[in-house]
Amino acid sequence: MTKINKLANYIGGKWIPSSSEQHELVTNPATEEPLAYVPLSSAEDVQLAVSAANEAFLEWSKVPVPRRARILFKYQNILIQHWDELARLITQENGKSYSEAYGEVQRGIECVEFACGVPTLMMGSVLPDIATGIESSMYRYPIGVVGGITPFNFPMMVPCWMFPLAIACGNTFILKPSERTPLLAARLAELFTAAGLPDGVLNIINGGKDVVNELLSNSGISAISFVGSQSVAEYVYKTAAASGKRVQALGGAKNHSIVLPDADLGLAIKEITSAAFGSAGERCMACSVVVAVGEVAESLVQGLKEVASQILIGNGLEPNVFLGPVIRQSHKEKTVSYIEEGENENAALILDGRTANEANRVGYFVGPTIFDHVKPEMTIWQDEIFAPVLSIVRVESIEEAVDLANRSEFANGACLYSNSAKAIRYFRENIDAGMLGLNVGVPAPMAFFPFSGYKKSFYGDLHANGRDGVEFYTRKKMVVARY
Numbered sequence: 001m002t003k004i005n006k007l008a009n010y011i012g013g014k015w016i017p018s019s020s021e022q023h024e025l026v027t028n029p030a031t032e033e034p035l036a037y038v039p040l041s042s043a044e045d046v047q048l049a050v051s052a053a054n055e056a057f058l059e060w061s062k063v064p065v066p067r068r069a070r071i072l073f074k075y076q077n078i079l080i081q082h083w084d085e086l087a088r089l090i091t092q093e094n095g096k097s098y099s100e101a102y103g104e105v106q107r108g109i110e111c112v113e114f115a116c117g118v119p120t121l122m123m124g125s126v127l128p129d130i131a132t133g134i135e136s137s138m139y140r141y142p143i144g145v146v147g148g149i150t151p152f153n154f155p156m157m158v159p160c161w162m163f164p165l166a167i168a169c170g171n172t173f174i175l176k177p178s179e180r181t182p183l184l185a186a187r188l189a190e191l192f193t194a195a196g197l198p199d200g201v202l203n204i205i206n207g208g209k210d211v212v213n214e215l216l217s218n219s220g221i222s223a224i225s226f227v228g229s230q231s232v233a234e235y236v237y238k239t240a241a242a243s244g245k246r247v248q249a250l251g252g253a254k255n256h257s258i259v260l261p262d263a264d265l266g267l268a269i270k271e272i273t274s275a276a277f278g279s280a281g282e283r284c285m286a287c288s289v290v291v292a293v294g295e296v297a298e299s300l301v302q303g304l305k306e307v308a309s310q311i312l313i314g315n316g317l318e319p320n321v322f323l324g325p326v327i328r329q330s331h332k333e334k335t336v337s338y339i340e341e342g343e344n345e346n347a348a349l350i351l352d353g354r355t356a357n358e359a360n361r362v363g364y365f366v367g368p369t370i371f372d373h374v375k376p377e378m379t380i381w382q383d384e385i386f387a388p389v390l391s392i393v394r395v396e397s398i399e400e401a402v403d404l405a406n407r408s409e410f411a412n413g414a415c416l417y418s419n420s421a422k423a424i425r426y427f428r429e430n431i432d433a434g435m436l437g438l439n440v441g442v443p444a445p446m447a448f449f450p451f452s453g454y455k456k457s458f459y460g461d462l463h464a465n466g467r468d469g470v471e472f473y474t475r476k477k478m479v480v481a482r483y
């Protein structure tokens with residue numbers, strides 16, 4: 001029997017075992033093989049990391065910006081060299097297909113590339129004459145120790161929304177990765193150290209709620225970046241703000257894709273299939289509701305069913321597999337109960353993914369599932385299911401479609417499939433969502449733009465990435481001077 005590795009915490013440049021006796025098993029969701037034990041670390045473990053990060057901050061914040069940028073350039077290069085290894089690790093611990101994992105590594109690297117521009121991003125500004133002989137200027141500084149709490153669904157990309165930019169701006173960082181996918185984070189830290197990052201600048205504390213609660217209340221931490229489900233995002237926002245911290249908390253989603261009769265139907269079906277069932281629907285930008293407008297409905301529904309029925313399900317490391325497992329058996333059970341709920345609510349189940357696992361009992365698989373004739377009163381329309389389950393609502397006009405999407409409590413993304421400039425303008429001006437796709441299925445912005453959800457999809461003021469990220473991870477001094 002192979003011995004299962006117990007993960008440690010990364011504090012001050014050393015791998016230190018957690019003081020907690022509690023551990024959880026990390027399993028490969030496609031094979032159910034154990035990959036490691038992850039410690040559910042204690043508040044004391046977090047306090048050690050806070051001390052190390054505060055100590056490191058004294059020097060790191062004084063390292064000249066071009067030297068910090070040079071370490072990030074080196075990190076980018078090392079990540080490129082390890083691209084395949086990182087993608088495989090993502091597939092093993094998360095379950096998504098290798099090609100999606102490969103794309104995720106690219107998204108992570110792009111965040112590092114954005115952070116390499118920190119000399120320009122950190123610049124202040126000056127106005128030489130605000131009054132006769134008086135000048136005013138703005139200087140930008142790091143804020144201190146930042147805590148990052150991340151979800152299971154993007155083990156590389158989401159941590160990379162946070163720590164490369166925060167660190168480039170001169171902060172030090174404590175990352176608490178998802179306890180369900182902690183392996184990639186450990187590798188990211190090792191590779192950053194190999195790029196020359198000084199000890200204590202990036203620390204990792206593994207665990208769950210106890211670690212989060214200590215990060216939210218510890219006075220040695222200045223800001224919290226959170227990405228995860230809606231209820232935890234709201235809790236993190238309120239709790240960290242109550243202890244005087246700057247917070248950005250990105251929550252769940254229920255993204256609508258509206259298809260108009262003039263759309264390129266082949267393109268819409270291809271993009272929606274990929275957005276709804278790729279990464280097993282475990283994406284905050286997944287398409288979970290299609291709104292079919294007018295006479296497009298019949299051919300759209302038939303097309304989606306036909307294409308989704310042909311999706312290859314399996315271990316994401318095998319060639320051509322498109323749909324991997326969901327993350328855990330408990331998540332599979334929750335998904336199955338949503339499918340039952342949809343049937344009880346009298347939505348028309350036209351493709352049932354519950355049988356996907358029959359041929360292969362191992363792994364937490366749910367096949368592509370499609371409900372037609374879904375209504376906004378139904379739970380399957382309202383809740384984020386976070387699995388390969390797609391709801392189709394039929395309406396008669398673009399106005400009705402936009403109204404329906406706007407009734408969701410979430411406002412992360414929304415897509416429109418149409419070739420009409422007038423319809424596209426109407427959608428852009430009236431839809432209540434932060435990231436819009438026009439004939440594009442997953443409109444996730446690149447690292448130099450903000451990841452811009454709102455309503456219950458986001459709590460805070462400054463989003464992750466782009467200039468918002470720089471604002472979030474820096475504070476300004478204003479100087480008014482008479483010489």
Ligand code: NAD
Pocket residue numbers: 149150151152153154158176177178179207208209212213227228229230232233250251252253283284384386412451453457
């Ligand atoms: P989750 O909320 O269960 O976990 C996220 C993090 O919070 C983890 O590190 C976890 O350990 C911690 N956590 C969980 N429960 C907690 C509690 N009660 N108290 C304190 N900490 C707690 O989310 P998940 O299942 O890992 O990720 C999926 C969710 O993340 C989905 O809702 C998805 O939409 C969302 N997400 C959002 C975005 C976005 O940009 N808006 C991006 C990715 C994922």
